[in-house]
Amino acid sequence: MKASPTLTNNMQAVLVDLVELHLQGKQAHWNVVGKNFRDLHLQLDEIIDDARTFADDMAERMRALHAVPDGRSVAVAEGTKIAAFPAGLVSTKDTVSLVVRMLKATVKTMRDVHDQIDEEDPTTADLLHGFIAKLEQYAWMVDAENMEPTAEVVTPDGTDEATV
Secondary structure (H helix, E strand, O other), X not given: OOOOHHHHHHHHHHHHHHHHHHHHHHHHHHHEEOOOHHHHHHHHHHHHHHHHHHHHHHHHHXXXXXXXXXXXXXXXXXXOOOOOOOOOOEXXXXXXXXXXXXXXXXXXXXXXXXXXXXXXXXXHHHHHHHHHHHHHHHHHHHHHHHOOOOOOOEOOOOOEHHHO
């Protein structure tokens, strides 16, 4: 099978967002500071590793379909839908929000092109399913850092934990 121009463009859109997610993830990883720094720093490594792997998987799938992936910095900068990560040191709280935004933007691109990709090549759509599931899981896990609990914890004897 040879990818049509539409399939090639859709796969390229996914590729550039994955490359950008990896690059901006590294920017966040190097410059995050504050409470729970170490946990977020290590979690960013997991996200970055998967983004790199997913980008490679997409580029190799493109080549398997005789499409030419373009991971050059100019192509990534011109094609990504991910907003720029700020320069300088960024608090863990703000980094969480920015990383969740990056993850959601990457998933949005995948969802936006999914149906067209699926029509022409269900195998590539299957790749997207795995990418989406993992990136949405990361978004949930990272976002949990800034969430507020809603449960009131009660000890086994029925007293409020805060009064014990």
